[in-house]
Amino acid sequence: MAELRFTKDHEWIRLEGDIATVGITDHAQNALGDVVFVDLPEAGREVTEGESVAVVESVKAASDVYAPVAGKVAESNAALSENPGLINSDPTGQGWFFKLEGVDAAAVAGLMDEAGYAAFVESAA
Amino acid sequence: MAESDSALLETPLASLHRELGGRMVPFAGYAMPVQYPAGIMQEHLHCRAAASLFDVSHMGQAELVGEGAAKALEALTPADVQGLKPGRQRYGLLMTMAGGIFDDFMVANLGDRLFLVVNASRKEQDLALIGAALPAGVSLRPLPDRALIALQGPQAVASIATLAPGIADLSFMGIGAFEIAGVPAIVSRSGYTGEDGVEISVPAESAEKFARALLALPGVQPAGLGARDSLRLEAGLCLYGNDIDETTSPVEANLVWTIGKRRRTEWNFAGAERVRQELDTGARRLRVGIRPEGRQPARGHTEVHAGGQKVGEVTSGGFGPSVNGPVAMGYVAREHAADGTPLDLMVRGKPLAARVAPLPFTPHRYAR
The missing domain is CATH 2.40.30.110 (Aminomethyltransferase beta-barrel domains)
Structure with missing residues (x-):
């Protein structure tokens, strides 16, 4: 499985072949608390890097989820409407948000790796 | 929130919150636990099922003493304070002259004095407002050296009654003095969750020992401000600054029930004109x-x-x-x-x- 890359907004992205999967990090889900609702993008939507693409609602607050890189939404995770708690229980697995196609592999590679993200979280604490 | 972290006040339970893994956030000028490791959802559900301990020491406590204290307070609130019997507590509204809500508060008759609990975000203003309305012989004593702890949930009273059996004899909005785990406490059967339970005022220096004694009771878990907010919202209870403020009237806020029957014949409280007009013609x-x-x-x-x-x-x-x-x-x-x-x-x-x-x-x- 390809390695994860990370943004300063606490999204992760995993590029496998032509498809990049995006979600929020374990740190982010822990900070949000129990997720109760997600608003996900329609397939076919063109998104730019840093664009607000999804919304995640916990018991206490709503937060935007941004596109880590530009691309076209290929699919959103339908399982989250029924079971948004997957974002808490398995944030980098079954709790994925959406998949992007047509992304620039170099843009993904330019994001933080796991060690870089861990250092970023540490410095922000 | 305008305050920087360094300017935040702490309650007497701050170190206990950190020990319990509380996530501290700024609220009304205080560092308060928004949740513990269990999370808001579990803390909320636990309170509805068993008993939860909340630190609400950031709220303002005060005593009003002297001949005519209840009458003086009635100039600021449409609640019936003079008719409040010893050992009873009541929810009321402090009013602006224009008929808006200055704050909501609890007033209790402790026999020789009135005991007040007001919102953390309004306590300075409230005490100034009340202090300015008092005649000679009535004095307002802020109680900054007291902590306030809520124990809420269907098992709350049974749990705390193992330490002080008399608490089980209080009915809703009853209040009295008890000694609990060696600590002198004022206990009222009230709360902000919609559940049965108590709010307990104790000296700040005994607060941590007292909270630990409650947490040691079977079924008691700590809960933070996050669960407190979702519990009170489900219970339909107002949060000052969100649901009521100086622009909203008691009639608009659907809080007409806090206006005493006698007060609706006297109309001698701050803002009475707006309230009377809205009761006549509708808000x-x-x-x-x-x-x-x-x-x-x-x-x-x-x-x-x-x-x-x-x-x-x-x-x-x-x-x-x-x-x-x-x-x-x-x-x-x-x-x-x-x-x-x-x-x-x-x-x-x-x-x-x-x-x-x-x-x-x-x-x-x-x-x-």
Whole structure:
């Protein structure tokens, strides 16, 4: 499985072949608390890097989820409407948000790796 | 929140909160636990099922003593304070001269004095307002050296009664002095969750020892401000600054029940003119419960539309763990305030279908 890359907004992205999967990090889900609702993008939507693409609602607050890189939404995770708690229980697995196609592999590679993200979280604490 | 972290005040339980893994956030100038490791959802559900301990020491406590104290307070509130019997507590509103709500508060008759609990965010203003209204011989004593701890939930009274059996004899809004685990305490059977339970005022220096004694009781878990907020929202209880403020009147806020019967013949409280007029002709807007359809919450400040027109605003909204769905309250124009009226909540530019719903969302379970 390809390695994860990370943004300063606490999204992760995993590029496998032509498809990049995006979600929020374990740190982010822990900070949000129990997720109760997600608003996900329609397939076919063109998104730019840093664009607000999804919304995640916990018991206490709503937060935007941004596109880590530009691309076209290929699919959103339908399982989250029924079971948004997957974002808490398995944030980098079954709790994925959406998949992007047509992304620039170099843009993904330019994001933080796991060690870089861990250092970023540490410095922000 | 304007305060920087370094300027935040702490309650006497601050180190206990950190020991318990509380996530501290700024609230009304204090560093307070928004949640513990269990999380808001579990803390909320635990309170409805067993017993939860909340630190509410940030709230303001004070005593009013002297001949005529109750009469003096009645100049500021439409509550019946003079008719409050010893050992009884009452919820009331402090009023502005223009008929808005200056704060909401609890007043109790402790026999030789009145005992007041006011909101953390308003305590300085409240004490100044009350202090300025007192005649000679009546004095206001702030109690900054007391902590306030709430124990709430269906098992709360049975649990604490193992330490002080007399507490079980209090009925809802009863209050009395007890010694609990060696600590002198003022206990009232009241709270802010819709559940049975007590709020306990203890000396600050004994607060940590006291809280540890409660946490050692079977079924008691700590709960933070996050669960406190979702519990009170499901119970339909107002949060000052969100659901009521100086612009909202008691009639608009659906808090007419806090106005004493005698007070409605005297009309001698601050802001009485507006209240009287709105009772006669009806308020233009009313506070109502709102149930969004589906799972998506609508938060405070969400615009409420009907027929394409703005008819109001959500003042508190979120997810109700016991309701297992989104819940909200807010103000709507009177013609849209009947239970079942369809509304559109404008969430991120899109209409979210909702209906006016009766409050509370979860039935109160007070020991009446």
